[in-house]
Amino acid sequence: MEDGARLGVDIGGTFTDVALERGGRRWSAKILTTPDAPERGVIEVIHHVLGEAGLTAADPSIIIHGTTLATNALIERKGAKTALITTEGFRDTIEIRHENRFEQYDVNIDLPPPLVPRRLRFPVRERIDANGRVLVPLDKAGVAALAPHLGARGVEAVVVGFLHSFVNPAHERRAGEILARHLPGVQITLSSDVSPEMREYERFSTACANAYVQPLIGRYIANLERLLRHHGFRCPLFLMLSGGGLTTAETAIRFPVRLVESGPAGGAIFAAEIARQCALDKVLSYDMGGTTAKICLIDDLKPQTGRAFEVARVYRFKKGSGLPLRIPVIEMVEIGAGGGSIARVDQLKRITVGPDSAGADPGPACYGRGGAEPSVTDADLVLGRIDPTGFSGGRMALDRAAAEMALRRDVATPLALSVELAALGVSEIVDENMANAARVHAIESGKDARQRTLVAFGGAAPLHAARLAEKLGLDRVLVPSYAGVGSAVGFLRAPIAYEIVRSALQRLEAFDAEAANALMAGMRAEAEAIVRRGAPAAPLAETRSAFMRYRGQGHEIAVPLPTRAYRSNDAAMLRAAFEDAYRRLYHRIIPDVEVEVLSWVLLLSAPPPAEPASPPRASQSHTPRPARTRPVFDPELGEFVSIPIHERRDLKPGARIPGPAVIVEDETSTVVTRLFAAHIDPFGYIELTRTAAT
Secondary structure (H helix, E strand, O other): OOOOEEEEEEEOOOEEEEEEEEEEEEEEEEEOOOOOHHHHHHHHHHHHHHHHHOOOOOOOOEEEEEHHHHHHHHHOOOOOOOOEEOOOOOOOOHHHHHOOOOOOOOOOOOOOOOOOOOHHHHOOOOOEEOOEEEEEOOHHHHHHHHHHHHOOOOOOEEEEEOOOEEEEEEEHHHHHHHHHHHHHEEEEEEEHHHHHOOOHHHHHHHHHHHHHHHHHHHHHHHHHHHHHHHHHOOOOEEOOOOOOOEEHHHHHHOOHHHOOOOHHHHHHHHHHHHHHHHHHOOOEEEOOOOOOOEEEEEEEEEOOOOEEEEOOOOOOOOOOOOOOEEEEEEEEEEEOOOEEEEEEEOOOOEEEEEEEEOOOOOOOOOOOOOOOOOEEEHHHHHHHOOOOOOOOHHHHOHHHHHHHHHHHHHHHHHHOOHHHHHHHHHHHHHHHHHHHHHHHHHHHHHHHHHHHEEEEEEEHHHHHHHHHHHHHHOOEEOOOOOOHHHHHHHHHHOOOOEEEEEEEEHHHOOOOOOHHHHHHHHHHHHHHHOOOOOOOOOOOEEEEEEEEEEEOOOOOEEEEEEOOOOOOOOOHHHHHHHHHHHHHHHHHOOOOEEEEEEEEEEEEEEOOOOOOOOOOOOOOEEEEOOOOEEEEEEOOOOOEEEEEEEEHHOOOOOEEEEEEEEOOOOEEEEEOOOOEEEEOOOOOOOEEEEEEOO
C-alpha cells in the first residue's frame, strides 16, 4: 500500500527501538530489551507506537528489523554446537589462523578460540586445485560415515569447507547433500555459498560463524513471524543486512552471518541521510546506545564500506585479535562504551569502562532491577545530566541513590575521591576511549577525523557528543530529530539490496573478457533472484567493483568498474581505474608492475524509500526561556551549578541557547558544554557550534 505505515525495529543489547512513518509523520518509542525472548519486546514496542499513532496491526505495509542477536551469540559464545567437515590435512586451519602475532611482544598472547573445537573438526579425503580441477575425488562413503558420529554428539549445525571450493564447489555441494540426507533437521552451511572467495582461513571462519548462529537466528525469525501473524500483522518482514541493504526473512535465515552488523548499519544510513539533508560532505557518525558506541566515516553522503571485519576482538583496537568475517559491511569501529558499560578500578588504580555491559537485565544500578555495578548511565545521572524523573519520557524512574552507592563502592572509595569526581572520571574515560577509537579508525582508513561534522544519535550519544567533539577538535555537532532511535529510522531509508562477491583471478596482461562477462551475468542472476522477492517490479540499479592489486602484493584495493559488457581490449581501462584508486589511497603508483583482479563484486538494489517531506521551516533568531533549571556538575568549577533545562519539543527553529545547558526529550538529552552554543536549525535539528578555543 502506498499510504501504508512503515515500521523500523532495532533490538539493542539494552533497548529495543521502533520508528513509525505514515503520511509524512513519524512516531517513535523505546523500551528495555527482553533478552529471554527478544520477539516479545518487538511486539510490545510495536503495539506501543501504533497506539500513539492511532493505528492498528492492519495498517503497516512493511516491517524492517535489525538485531544484535547474531553479534551477541558470537561474542558470548552462545551459538549452536557446530562441526566442521574439511579437506584432509586442513583440520586445524581455523586454529592456525595466519601464524602471525597481532601483539608482537606479549608472551602470554590470547587468541580467540575457534567457534568449532578440534574434537568436532573432521577431515575428509578430497582435493581440488586452485584452477578448479579435481585432483582427488570426494570420499562419499567417508562423508556418510561421519553422519552417525555427528548425530551422536548432538551437533546442531555442520560446516562443509573444502580447499579451493570458491573455484569449484562440486565437492562441497555433494558432501552437503549426503549430510542433509543422513542428518535431517541439522543446518548445513557450505563455505562456497557463504563466502566464495580465496583465503581459506577467512572463508572457513565466516562459514563457521554462519552455521554457529543459524539455528538461533532461524528460530528467532520464525518465532517473530509467527508472533506477528498471531497479533494480526499481515505485512512482509525484511531484515537489515550489515552492508546497508534489506533482504527477506528467508535469505536472512540462510545467511544469518550477514546480520552481524545490521543495527549499526541502520545508524550509518540514518547519518548519511542527515548529511544529504544538510549538504554535509564530511561527517563523523557517532552512535552510542546502551551497550556499545559506533563511529563511522561518511564522505560524499556515503558511509565507508568494506568486505571484511572482525567480531569478538580479544584486544581492544587490535586488528587480528578477533574472528574474521568476510561479508559486505558498512565499516565502523565499535567498542564497549555504551550507557550500560560497567566501570571499575583496575590493579593499577585506573578507571576502566567496559567492554562488558549491564545490558537490559539487570541493567545499570539506577534502573532498580537488581544491577549493582556502576555504569556510564549511573555516572551521567550522578552528574545531573539525566533527569531521574524524566528518563524515557517519565515511563522509567531512576534511582540516584543506588547509582551513587555503586559508584562510591567501586570507584570513589578505591581512589579516595568524592562520588561526583568518580562519576566525572568514568565519563571522561568513556569519552576518551571513543575519541581514541575515532582517531585510530580514521588513520587506518587513510582519512582525517578533523574538519568533520559530528552527527550524534542513539540514547547516550547526545549526552557525550559535545565533550567528544572537544577531544577531537571538532567545531560542529548535529543532533537530529529522533536521535534516540536513529538506527530504527535508518532502517526506513534502506533499499532492498543484495551484494555478491566472487573470487576469480585474472591477470590484466591476459584479460579474458568472456569469462568476466559470464561471471558477472551469473552474479547478476543470483542477486536479482533475491532482490526480486522484496521488490518484484521496481527498477534495479547495478553497481560493480573489483578487488585488484599489483602482482606480488599481499592485499588488494576496491576499484569501481563500469556496468557494461567487457571487451577484450578493456585491460588498459581496468589498469587505469586501478591506478586512479591506488593513487587516491597511497598518492603514487608503481610503474611497470603487472596488475591482477582477485575478486569481482556486484551490488543490485531497488530505489531507497524517500524521506518524508519535511521542508525547512522559516526561522528567526531568538533566545528561548528554559523550562526549568537543574544542578549539573561543572568540571571546570568542580562543583554543581544550576543550569537551564530546555524541552526540545518547545524549541522552534532559530532558537539559540548558550552553554552550559541541557536539552531534554523523551529518548535522550543533549548536553551543551561551556565551549558550545546550541542552535535549532530549519529542520528542527540541534546544531552545536564551538564558541571558544579549547
